[in-house]
Amino acid sequence: MSRKRPPAIVAELGRPETPEEYAARKAEASRLRRSRQTTKNLWLSILATLVVVLGLVLVVPRGDMRFTPDVDYAAVAADAQGTIDVPLAVPELGDGWRSNSAGTRTGADKVRSWYIGLLTPENDYLGFSQGIDANETWLSALLNESRADGTQRIGGLEWTVYDNRESGAKGNVEYALAATADDSIYAVYGTASPAEAETLAAAVAASIGSAS
Numbered sequence: 001m002s003r004k005r006p007p008a009i010v011a012e013l014g015r016p017e018t019p020e021e022y023a024a025r026k027a028e029a030s031r032l033r034r035s036r037q038t039t040k041n042l043w044l045s046i047l048a049t050l051v052v053v054l055g056l057v058l059v060v061p062r063g064d065m066r067f068t069p070d071v072d073y074a075a076v077a078a079d080a081q082g083t084i085d086v087p088l089a090v091p092e093l094g095d096g097w098r099s100n101s102a103g104t105r106t107g108a109d110k111v112r113s114w115y116i117g118l119l120t121p122e123n124d125y126l127g128f129s130q131g132i133d134a135n136e137t138w139l140s141a142l143l144n145e146s147r148a149d150g151t152q153r154i155g156g157l158e159w160t161v162y163d164n165r166e167s168g169a170k171g172n173v174e175y176a177l178a179a180t181a182d183d184s185i186y187a188v189y190g191t192a193s194p195a196e197a198e199t200l201a202a203a204v205a206a207s208i209g210s211a212s
Helices: 019-059 073-081 136-142 194-211
Strands: 064-067 098-106 112-119 125-132 150-154 157-163 175-181 184-190
Touching: 073 098, 073 112, 125 136, 125 194, 136 184, 150 175, 150 194, 157 194, 175 194, 184 194
Parallel strands: none
Antiparallel strands: 064 098, 098 112, 112 125, 125 184, 150 157, 157 175, 175 184
């Protein structure tokens, strides 16, 4: 006849567990196991999300862009001109103007554009885009659906003015100017003052005139 084994002594207690203590220990172990599994699943989910985002970054077309602290956008334009039928505007700007990005872009609407990112003498941002065979839909998307506030003649071109400073900036489009000439729409936009935007627009107009 076999003898019943006495309950095991738990080291932490120095005595056998009561049924209530045994049940509580098992419940806590189960909770910790579920918690570790939840944390593992969370990290796996985050990793999967990062992989998807990286994949989107790699497959979304961004055109031929160059980003450096100081970009020679005239040289970038010269390289890109061989693949574009219309002359690209290359505004000549004075001291204090710097470019940190330049290149061609192709949007979801298949409109190809030439872009220059600029820092003004007041260290504000201005972008310049030349949409080739572009339409108003392209311009509206570029300017975050800003509403026109009038027109202004700069450098021999009629520019439409978009002023969001009072109504609330639409992204980086606090102030913008847009004009149409030949087969392109030209847009100047950003957070800089109207005076600096007009300086850039005048330089764009002069570049268009010299290229025609």
